[in-house]
Amino acid sequence: MASIDKLFRERIGFPEHERISFEKLDEVLEKIAFTVPFENICVMNKSFKDISRENVAEKILTRGEGGVCYELNTILYYFLLENGFDVKMVGGVVFNSKTQDWSETGRTHVLNLVNHEGMQYLVDSGFGGNIPLKPVQLNGQEVTSSNGEFRVKEEETKHGDFVMEMKLKHRHDDWATGYAFDSTTPITDVELNEIQKIIVESPASGFNKGYLATRLTSNGSLVLSETSFTKRIDDREVKEQIDRDRFKELAKEHFGLKMGD
Known part of the structure; x- marks a missing residue:
């Protein structure tokens, strides 16, 4: 390696x-x-x-x-x-x-x-x-x-x-x-x-309840969950409601993540 x-x-x-x-x-x-x-x-x-x-x-x-x-x-x-x-x-x-x-x-x-x-x-x-x-x-x-x-x-x-x-x-x-x-x-x-x-x-864990991906950008952040995609640019926030197919598309496009079927 x-x-x-x-x-x-x-x-x-x-x-x-x-x-x-x-x-x-x-x-x-x-x-x-x-x-x-x-x-x-x-x-x-x-x-x-x-x-x-x-x-x-x-x-x-x-x-x-x-x-x-x-x-x-x-x-x-x-x-x-x-x-x-x-x-x-x-x-x-x-x-x-x-x-x-x-x-x-x-x-x-x-x-x-x-x-x-x-x-x-x-x-x-x-x-x-x-x-x-x-x-x-x-x-x-x-x-x-x-x-x-x-x-x-x-x-x-x-x-x-x-x-x-x-x-x-x-x-x-x-x-x-x-x-x-x-x-x-x-x-x-x-x-x-x-x-x-x-x-x-653990039932108390916040990370075993649903898929999540987030990263920062030069002027805001991107947050992806199973039901929404939130794009923050400076003080503006744009939220899109999504389904599983759209989740997979966004995970690959914005986070480089492959979800499989």
């Missing part, structure tokens, strides 16, 4: 021989968000494999699919490792804005922390349309991207020592909680597969 670095660069359209410095991570994260969809087709089809370096590379880099957080941030983790970054994967618990409580699935969000010049930064490409598109320092300092404003503040909860907050462009007027996470304990391969099992099987 070719190095993840080479295949990853090809997938997101990043020059093969350009050094990826910490300052280049903004560009890398944007390219991931625009080219690799957040999607749950393997979860819904129960066609998933164990989470490992080889399996996520085959799925995302060879087959050209996307994935959910434990796939997208795992492949990003190995890419960052191969480019010399001091990185670790940790686990978090998503805040449910509808119930105003923490997710019943528990610690099932996976994210990356990068240590750079003695400071830690959140680097997350697996939070659907809610991703910062930039490293976010773990000191409460706000960062702004085309997707909105983001910050990570130190706050003790039952789920960890930090909380990621967001103010998404054209969606939030005030800060909203994204997730809490534990910065001290790296996630193991065993835990990654336990997380996948919960997402696939």
Whole structure:
């Protein structure tokens, strides 16, 4: 198998021989968000494999699919490792804005922390349309991207020592909680597969109820479900009601995903 670095660069359209410095991570994260969809087709089809370096590379880099957080941030983790970054994967618990409580699935969000010049930064490409598109320092300092404003503040909860907050462009007027996470304990391969099992099987999982694909664009986002296709361009939103045949067409056209029959 070719190095993840080479295949990853090809997938997101990043020059093969350009050094990826910490300052280049903004560009890398944007390219991931625009080219690799957040999607749950393997979860819904129960066609998933164990989470490992080889399996996520085959799925995302060879087959050209996307994935959910434990796939997208795992492949990003190995890419960052191969480019010399001091990185670790940790686990978090998503805040449910509808119930105003923490997710019943528990610690099932996976994210990356990068240590750079003695400071830690959140680097997350697996939070659907809610991703910062930039490293976010773990000191409460706000960062702004085309997707909105983001910050990570130190706050003790039952789920960890930090909380990621967001103010998404054209969606939030005030800060909203994204997730809490534990910065001290790296996630193991065993835990990654336990997380996948919960997402696939748990009645509380939001990703085993219906097909979903989403990705960001340079001026908005695309969200595809089994019944609708929503295209957001700046502050305008266009929603189309669809059937299964149209879903398959759109999945291929806008996300590069083949659904089968």
